[in-house]
Amino acid sequence: MTDKYTQFVSRGLGRDIAKKLGLPQPVELRRYRPGQPLIEGPILVQGAGAGADELAAALLAWDLDVRRHAVPREKLGAIILVLDVAARPEDLERPVLTAAASLRDLASGGRVVTISRSAAEATDPAAAAARQGVDGLLRSLAKELRAGATGNGIVLADGARTTSPGTLGALRFFLSGRSAFVDGQFLTVTSDAGELPADPEKPLTGKVAAVTGAARGIGAAIARTLHRDGATVIVIDIPAAGDHLAAVANEVHGTALQLDITREDAGQRIIDHAVQRHGRLDIVVHNAGITRDKLLANMDQSRWSSVIGVNIAAQLRINEALLASEHFRTSPRIVSVASTSGIAGNRGQTNYAASKGGVMGMVRATAPLLAEHGGSINAVAPGFIETEMTAKIPFATREVARRLNSLQQGGRPGDVAEAIAFLASDAAGGISGEVLRVCGQNLVGA
Structure with a gap:
């Protein structure tokens, strides 16, 4: 979604008006x-x-x-x-x-x-x-x-x-x-592990990466960015998103895997697809996630369990399969998408915040388990990102949310994808168990 206000106040007359009225003056970022x-x-x-x-x-x-x-x-x-x-x-x-x-x-x-x-x-x-x-x-x-x-x-x-x-x-x-x-x-x-790429423009050359929740939004942006950086990409999403998933797979010249990640065998199916189609698996990005917002006083079992099931329980099961697999042994990388809601909390999102806080705890505890293989696991915690979901927020609420960070604007799906691509690279091999916020320094929370 385009932030027309930022475009208006970034130059010319709009910039002059904002300055005179003391309005926020976000600029278009480099x-x-x-x-x-x-x-x-x-x-x-x-x-x-x-x-x-x-x-x-x-x-x-x-x-x-x-x-x-x-x-x-x-x-x-x-x-x-x-x-x-x-x-x-x-x-x-x-x-x-x-x-x-x-x-x-x-x-x-x-x-x-x-x-x-x-x-x-x-x-x-x-x-x-x-x-x-x-x-x-x-x-x-x-x-x-x-x-x-x-x-x-x-x-x-x-x-x-x-x-x-x-x-x-x-x-x-x-x-x-x-x-x-x-x-x-x-x-x-944490260490001297890792290796700088021979070509900084293509740091993921030769890598095979799997991205869940890749049919649209941030997941699709992650797939595009990993492909741009040289990786062969497997895009994963539920069967209902099959048409969108196929379009993304074609765009990045990768393969599509229609899969409900809450299945008990989801991890093994991802491994099997990667090995059978591409001969290896180097990177897994846990992006799939859902929201079922409700005040805790009104929360029912279905809303709670579905969010926990998709957002954290599925990741834990998939990681267990990855850690047990002989095909995920050569400097493996796992990157999970958390949220600033899991850090600072958000009204009406106790289930979502619990799941995203759980992602961060999982990342810290899993890091030592990957270290013996030269691997790493990290999380990225987005703040307000311009997506189809945030576009549905009422105008006034959306404008406030956009300006509540040091850069006074919302981020783009590509901003999240860039951070994930870096953490998935060998240059980040000495970084593990970390949570990197992509939020423009949101003024609420830690």
Whole structure:
């Protein structure tokens, strides 16, 4: 669905009217297009220590224009704030305030990325305070940025470096237009696992991916994005959606599997189809989901059980089959679609929020089970996304929902798909058990 308000206030007379009346002024976001530069303009890398130096050298190897010191009034494409050596809260002052002097030079659609260490792994209280302080710093800064700029963070666990594949993969994602609707979020890199793609434009070349709920909406966008990135795609949906499913399969030059994912043998049927038709299975995206909204006081057993059955119980059974299969052993990737409702809650959605909260718990607990095969599992939690479903929301409610995030607009199905495609790639191999919100930094909830 087109957000005509954003289009109107993004330029010319509409922009002038919005400014004079003090209305929200969302801008059209810088989204990924094949062949475009990773980032427009120089990248300022701020921070002391070997980690900052090594990262700057890695970015230079990507043929990027890297600065270690700001040039006054030079427009910047991105600011990377490397804080991995901060041992006390006082250590944040110099690099943060030095970077702050360059924030006004950040270009439209620019990026700010922090790189810090995990507070959970710190045993010294001062170090834990400094590391956790970066969380509050980055989330607040992201709310201050304007003109479509975003701020996100990368957290390094003890086994990760500033130049680990997962770190560089996450950094490339955050710098690019693929992360247009990801704002105020963190990804934790737990290890040196993973591998950067030979061709960043086709990071999924040679992979076979299965996507549930792929007949329309976000699921269809996921299938298209995985195909664009080089994967062979199996699209899965219920038989009633067969015509739409076939159309998507034809579009992405993949195969269609009509399947009710709540069947006991759904996991094995997905594996069998992948192996028989494509010889392997590398990626599974759990996108299928339903809503049956009702206040809890009016909730009946049918509404509750159907949502739990499709949204989480089916995923658990399919994952059990995947984990037991010899055909899902070579750096396997699972990505589940959760929701911000599972984080912050939503009136009338106790069943849906329970199911999506369950997805996030499942992801955390499953991560160690995939690690021995070099695999990973993560979740993406969308906020307000422009779909056929949200188009049916009453106008006033829809407009409020669109503006309740730092980017003051709704996301697109492709924004969710971009995050999933990254987490499904080998570049994200060192990232597992994470939940990445694609919500424009929604102002409600965590």
